[in-house]
Amino acid sequence: MMIACQTPIVGQRVNPAVTSIAREAQRIGIDIELLRRFLPVQRRQLQPDESLYRGGQTFSALYLVHAGFFRIAQISEDGREQVLGFRMRGELLGAEAIGLPTHVCDAVALDTAQVWELPFPAVLQACSEMPELQARLSAAMAEEMRRDRTWMLALGTLNAEQRVATFLLDLSARHAALGFSARRYLLRMSRMDMASYLALKHETVSRVLAHLIEIGCLEVQRRDVTILDAQRLAAIACTQTATPALRCAA
Amino acid sequence: MMIACQTPIVGQRVNPAVTSIAREAQRIGIDIELLRRFLPVQRRQLQPDESLYRGGQTFSALYLVHAGFFRIAQISEDGREQVLGFRMRGELLGAEAIGLPTHVCDAVALDTAQVWELPFPAVLQACSEMPELQARLSAAMAEEMRRDRTWMLALGTLNAEQRVATFLLDLSARHAALGFSARRYLLRMSRMDMASYLALKHETVSRVLAHLIEIGCLEVQRRDVTILDAQRLAAIACTQTATPALRCAA
């Protein structure tokens, strides 16, 4: 069940990297009503842990998340697995398979979820009839690339605590963008999933959370997160171990 | 200057992750002659270290690499920098800025380079006149997403030595795909750039290279790399420290 406190979003300073991820989510701008006029758009319902698609399955549609949360993960041919991201309302799924016959990663619902199914070759057809849609599709794909790359930057330059703080603030901002509380939310994913996404081990995630709780930034009851000091969390997210030359302007 | 030995590509077993990155490069399939009919395509020449675009500059075109090498890097607002990839002939540059007024990362030529400049809003216009192009553009963007994600998987699951081996084999395969030697090539980037891309420190890259030389996999003279034992390198790239459950099928 979703926590949907109507707490207003406070005017907090957040890590620039975080806000840029969150802004993305708001901009997708693919309008279902518009699509309906050109495409046989269907709604599909998923149960927790049900997969929307898996690597290897035939690619036949893009999906727009309408409700619920998804985990995107990729498994290499030799069995290594990596969580690549989490998707919520308004975000696009499946675009990475465009141009291939089959999906290359897994999208799994983390709770009860609904998606709009946009049959694929038909989407391209619709694009050619409506140039506006074409622009939106490529913009949505570009946004997804930017999101991935912003995260690659985080993985390559931040330590464990900074990554966890960045992640928590990103979720906070994305919840806020959807009208939910930025202060308190439920983690839909396990610590394992978080750890994989953060390129850490789950024990490390636990320890970092314990530390953030200890210093008064957070309250965490299993998967129920309350951000007590967003300011400090933001400071941790980007400045902690920066060398003088790279220090935050903040 | 390029080393362009005409050594045939030997039928070596390579890391599946690596081949999948390399296969991408061959598939881009955006045909300049086709584009010319719809767009004012211009060729642009760059000197070593000259930037094609930088974060913050107005986004006005996509670029298709015709010759030379590029480094793609992103700098966060607080000054952290991360190399996101390297691009060579046939690969697309700038797509991540679609939908935004300005570029979000830097593309810098690593040697003398040439690109085809595809003025942007005009590309979309051309797409609507030619649905085939629309399909190719979205396929090219999807390929770029897959490339990024394959690398995220590598960063999240491989140790230093595996990453370096994977990187060297990826470069090898991409050179081969362009008709150059898979066995011997020049690294166009500094150790710093390599290290950033690999999310390591440059000292670590040096040490790993030294070790790979010591065990007879490689020969390296500054930036001139010769792969002596591709088989072994491939074995290192994916199996070395895998836990039993995750072990390579190989």
Add this chain to the structure above:
DNA sequence: GAGGCTGGTTGATCTGAATCAATGCAGCAC
């Protein structure tokens, strides 16, 4: 050719996160 500079290597040491190992705790079956 001296001097300086950038990029690269190598060594010694330190440390953050991984690993190994227990323990706790909620939810579920029976």
Add this chain to the structure above:
DNA sequence: GTGCTGCATTGATTCAGATCAACCAGCCTC
């Protein structure tokens, strides 16, 4: 209730890679 089972936390220890530091090889300028 008892006993699972899966997820999460916490502690002790180890180790891969970072850090700090010295040194070297090209390469440029003068």
